[in-house]
Amino acid sequence: MSRRNFDPDTKVAIVLEGLKGNTTIAEVCRKYQISETLYYKWRDKFLEGGRRAFISPENDRIKELEKKIEELEKIIGRQTVQIEILKKTF
The missing domain is CATH 1.10.10 (Arc Repressor Mutant, subunit A)
Incomplete structure (x- = not known):
């Protein structure tokens, strides 16, 4: 067939x-x-x-932006810790 x-x-x-x-x-x-x-x-x-x-495509875009914000907040958090360590070292 x-x-x-x-x-x-x-x-x-x-x-x-x-x-x-x-x-x-x-x-x-x-x-x-x-x-x-x-x-x-x-x-x-x-x-x-x-x-x-x-x-809604807007919902997808909002979720995408929220994920990006979360990633950037993690980066800022790591950099803040590194700055504090460097301040204490010097």
Whole structure:
């Protein structure tokens, strides 16, 4: 059996057809001659992509900046300790 390639738009249409609930997943899979396992993989990818659409890029940027601040605070802390050691040495 040759492997068929579905374009992204077709995959979305198939997943949406299954999500609508008008027919069973088994019927959708038979209609498009795909396995239920493949359908559920596509569905999971589709839903994950939808979840990412609702995550604000600002939140990602804020997390990135908070991590950078934490790294810089650690560097400042180490340098402060080194300065105090040098003051005591001289």
